[in-house]
Amino acid sequence: MGIIVQKFGGSSVADATKIKNVAKRIARTHEEGHSVVVAVSAMGDTTDNLIRLAHEISIDPPERELDMLLSTGEQVSIALLAMAVSELGYQAISLTGTQVGIITNGFYSDARIQSINKARILSELERGRIVILAGFQGVSIDNEITTLGRGASDTTAVAIAATLEANRCDIYTDVEGVYTADPRVVPNARKHNQVTHDEMLEMARLGAKVLHSRCVELAKKFSVHLCVRSSFSEAEGTMVVREDEMIEEVVVSAVTSDKDQAKVSLLGVPDIPGIAARIFQAVADEHISIDMVIQTTNPKGTADLSFTVTEKDLQAAIKIIEGLKGEIGFDSVSPDKNIAQVSLVGIGMKSHVGIAARMFQALADANINIQMISSSEITISCVIDETETERAVRTIHDRFELGGASS
Amino acid sequence: MGIIVQKFGGSSVADATKIKNVAKRIARTHEEGHSVVVAVSAMGDTTDNLIRLAHEISIDPPERELDMLLSTGEQVSIALLAMAVSELGYQAISLTGTQVGIITNGFYSDARIQSINKARILSELERGRIVILAGFQGVSIDNEITTLGRGASDTTAVAIAATLEANRCDIYTDVEGVYTADPRVVPNARKHNQVTHDEMLEMARLGAKVLHSRCVELAKKFSVHLCVRSSFSEAEGTMVVREDEMIEEVVVSAVTSDKDQAKVSLLGVPDIPGIAARIFQAVADEHISIDMVIQTTNPKGTADLSFTVTEKDLQAAIKIIEGLKGEIGFDSVSPDKNIAQVSLVGIGMKSHVGIAARMFQALADANINIQMISSSEITISCVIDETETERAVRTIHDRFELGGASS
Numbered sequence: 001m002g003i004i005v006q007k008f009g010g011s012s013v014a015d016a017t018k019i020k021n022v023a024k025r026i027a028r029t030h031e032e033g034h035s036v037v038v039a040v041s042a043m044g045d046t047t048d049n050l051i052r053l054a055h056e057i058s059i060d061p062p063e064r065e066l067d068m069l070l071s072t073g074e075q076v077s078i079a080l081l082a083m084a085v086s087e088l089g090y091q092a093i094s095l096t097g098t099q100v101g102i103i104t105n106g107f108y109s110d111a112r113i114q115s116i117n118k119a120r121i122l123s124e125l126e127r128g129r130i131v132i133l134a135g136f137q138g139v140s141i142d143n144e145i146t147t148l149g150r151g152a153s154d155t156t157a158v159a160i161a162a163t164l165e166a167n168r169c170d171i172y173t174d175v176e177g178v179y180t181a182d183p184r185v186v187p188n189a190r191k192h193n194q195v196t197h198d199e200m201l202e203m204a205r206l207g208a209k210v211l212h213s214r215c216v217e218l219a220k221k222f223s224v225h226l227c228v229r230s231s232f233s234e235a236e237g238t239m240v241v242r243e244d245e246m247i248e249e250v251v252v253s254a255v256t257s258d259k260d261q262a263k264v265s266l267l268g269v270p271d272i273p274g275i276a277a278r279i280f281q282a283v284a285d286e287h288i289s290i291d292m293v294i295q296t297t298n299p300k301g302t303a304d305l306s307f308t309v310t311e312k313d314l315q316a317a318i319k320i321i322e323g324l325k326g327e328i329g330f331d332s333v334s335p336d337k338n339i340a341q342v343s344l345v346g347i348g349m350k351s352h353v354g355i356a357a358r359m360f361q362a363l364a365d366a367n368i369n370i371q372m373i374s375s376s377e378i379t380i381s382c383v384i385d386e387t388e389t390e391r392a393v394r395t396i397h398d399r400f401e402l403g404g405a406s407s
Numbered sequence: 408m409g410i411i412v413q414k415f416g417g418s419s420v421a422d423a424t425k426i427k428n429v430a431k432r433i434a435r436t437h438e439e440g441h442s443v444v445v446a447v448s449a450m451g452d453t454t455d456n457l458i459r460l461a462h463e464i465s466i467d468p469p470e471r472e473l474d475m476l477l478s479t480g481e482q483v484s485i486a487l488l489a490m491a492v493s494e495l496g497y498q499a500i501s502l503t504g505t506q507v508g509i510i511t512n513g514f515y516s517d518a519r520i521q522s523i524n525k526a527r528i529l530s531e532l533e534r535g536r537i538v539i540l541a542g543f544q545g546v547s548i549d550n551e552i553t554t555l556g557r558g559a560s561d562t563t564a565v566a567i568a569a570t571l572e573a574n575r576c577d578i579y580t581d582v583e584g585v586y587t588a589d590p591r592v593v594p595n596a597r598k599h600n601q602v603t604h605d606e607m608l609e610m611a612r613l614g615a616k617v618l619h620s621r622c623v624e625l626a627k628k629f630s631v632h633l634c635v636r637s638s639f640s641e642a643e644g645t646m647v648v649r650e651d652e653m654i655e656e657v658v659v660s661a662v663t664s665d666k667d668q669a670k671v672s673l674l675g676v677p678d679i680p681g682i683a684a685r686i687f688q689a690v691a692d693e694h695i696s697i698d699m700v701i702q703t704t705n706p707k708g709t710a711d712l713s714f715t716v717t718e719k720d721l722q723a724a725i726k727i728i729e730g731l732k733g734e735i736g737f738d739s740v741s742p743d744k745n746i747a748q749v750s751l752v753g754i755g756m757k758s759h760v761g762i763a764a765r766m767f768q769a770l771a772d773a774n775i776n777i778q779m780i781s782s783s784e785i786t787i788s789c790v791i792d793e794t795e796t797e798r799a800v801r802t803i804h805d806r807f808e809l810g811g812a813s814s
Contacts, residue, residue: 050483053423058494062490068486068489075476076479079479080464082472083461083473086469099550
């Protein structure tokens with residue numbers, strides 16, 4: 001049998017009891033004859049607590065020192081998990097990012113993995129040991145500790161799985177898999193047995209919290225078999241697979257929503273070529289990404305322009321636009337936080353027509369007004385009033401008959 | 408000006424406010440024109456809390472994993488201290504034992520430093536940076552994180568000072584220096600301006616808590632100028648110097664006491680050559696060190712034998728002796744925790760006679776019974792009833808007129 005990589009998030013290792021449970025699960029996989037490599041996050045709220053401590057000392061702590069600080073969180077959890085596995089009578093060894101040789105580009109707090117030295121891991125596996133790695137961290141070629149950004153333990157796990165050509169990379173989390181919609185919003189949401197990397201990527205982009213885009217991109221690039229499953233149950237989970245590996249024919253996979261969206265509306269913009277480009281360039285220069293855009297010409301011969309950004313970027317975007325007022329000469333700019341994006345994702349939408357129309361009709365029948373629309377090959381998204389989010393998700397989920405018993 | 412190494416213990420960096428105060432002190436030394444290298448312990452009770460967490464998971468956690476766990480404590484404090492120094496407008500960089508290259512022999516939980524790579528530290532100092540090092544930890548040649556034993560941040564500081572040929576190594580602690588006796592026991596105890604390495608070593612061995620023997624041994628070996636001083640006051644502190652550097656003529660430097668002693672008494676031991684050796688070998692085989700020994704022959708022609716061990720070794724020592732009963736055939740063995748050792752330390756005792764007699768007379772005058780006696784070139788120790796400890800210390804301190812204003 002080959003190598004299985006297992007990743008456990010912070011909530012799965014939040015205390016001694018949970019760590020012992022995770023150890024049992026790891027031991028079971030080892031007993032099944034697999035070589036087991038585990039990537040772990042920091043315990044529970046550790047990372048947030050360390051950040052709070054840093055901010056008691058400095059409003060804007062140096063990023064290098066913040067990485068030095070935060071990387072201790074995973075070092076604590078790998079040591080404790082290795083102890084728990086040893087306590088069950090199995091050989092385990094914990095390794096930091098530095099010890100493995102997870103080489104990064106040295107961008108503190110948001111480093112990218114450049115290479116992974118697999119020699120140490122393989123030699124430990126050959127000795128029959130269970131290898132427990134610190135997620136989220138790496139080391140630059142200058143021997144500096146770097147972290148990979150929030151939620152990046154998933155990325156560590158997938159990168160390790162790719163490097164070791166593992167049979168599977170299991171991401172253990174607090175949900176049982178990938179659903180047709182958030183089960184807290186749609187009680188009859190169905191868990192998928194399979195989704196494609198592209199669907200998973202779009203779901204992550206469009207508001208599903210289950211996996212980070214970066215880890216899915218990496219899994220797609222290296223054809224890693226990702227499995228999302230629960231730390232707290234024995235349920236099968238959802239496999240994230242290549243499109244040619246999909247067994248089921250699915251048109252629509254999921255309805256997602258994202259309330260972390262805001263709209264910037266400019267009224268009375270001169271209708272001259274290049275004005276929109278000037279505005280978007282100014283916003284992009286401040287590293288703010290714009291999602292949807294809509295432009296309409298009004299009877300006065302000027303244009304009204306709206307675009308969406310994430311809520312955290314809203315104030316900065318408004319400031320940039322106001323700074324352009326003298327140069328461009330629009331009438332007014334206004335922010336609107338009270339919007340949300342609901343989206344439909346499905347690999348089968350490539351080859352099926354009429355999906356968008358059915359979605360719009362469902363919203364219309366429910367008296368939910370669509371403010372903006374965008375689509376890609378496998379998604380359709382609508383901006384609506386934020387207060388209608390849950391109702392919109394349920395309406396669309398029903399219309400496409402996504403609910404029911406687990407497929 | 409040269410390099411000054413400063414070491415701050417856990418109580419000096421116990422919270423954000425204290426860390427900021429330490430940062431100010433470091434910055435001041437830097438402002439005076441020195442190159443500053445700092446060694447730091449883990450914050451407050453961090454190490455104890457991590458050990459507790461480990462024991463929630465395993466009664467006897469693997470030492471490698473315990474070192475992996477505990478070394479995070481210092482990594483947190485160096486990062487926070489570097490942030491605090493940066494916040495004051497100075498350039499600071501934290502370095503782990505691995506990053507410095509504090510190479511150890513790989514004995515987990517009690518590693519010995521074999522070499523220190525000074526290149527990284529020197530290059531950071533040349534860039535004008537304040538270098539903040541994790542105490543207590545090193546790395547083996549196999550890239551394994553090892554810790555140096557409790558209280559070993561002092562050792563790190565002295566080893567670094569020796570390697571860098573620093574002008575001085577300041578050990579900041581919660582007392583103002585080295586006293587003629589514990590000021591909590593003897594209110595008029597006097598702070599020394601100077602003591603020799605040998606005196607400091609004996610004081611550490613005989614119960615003074617201010618410095619660990621290992622760090623003093625290292626300082627002696629490499630002629631490091633150690634200074635013990637307070638993190639919380641501006642007082643001058645005590646210099647630990649070579650004997651030829653002593654300015655003052657001192658006969659007696661300090662009265663120390665150690666309650667962490669216990670006595671094992673064997674009654675009716677056959678008075679045959681080799682019996683005592685057999686007993687002590689059996690105890691030594693279990694890595695229990697024996698301090699004082701007394702043997703008396705009783706009228707029945709058998710011997711009574713007593714020896715002292717530290718309290719934590721008492722149960723194990725009794726067990727070993729009981730295991731020898733069949734082989735040796737003594738009458739009985741009994742433990743006694745209710746003893747303490749009071750000692751007199753002074754470099755001048757080498758060349759002065761009558762010191763021991765004065766000490767015994769002082770105890771006799773105070774009606775304190777001496778159970779055992781031992782001495783070295785610069786010490787005399789008496790075992791007495793534990794309940795008399797403080798009174799004995801005060802009595803001896805008075806008799807040798809050690810008190811008074813700071814010398």
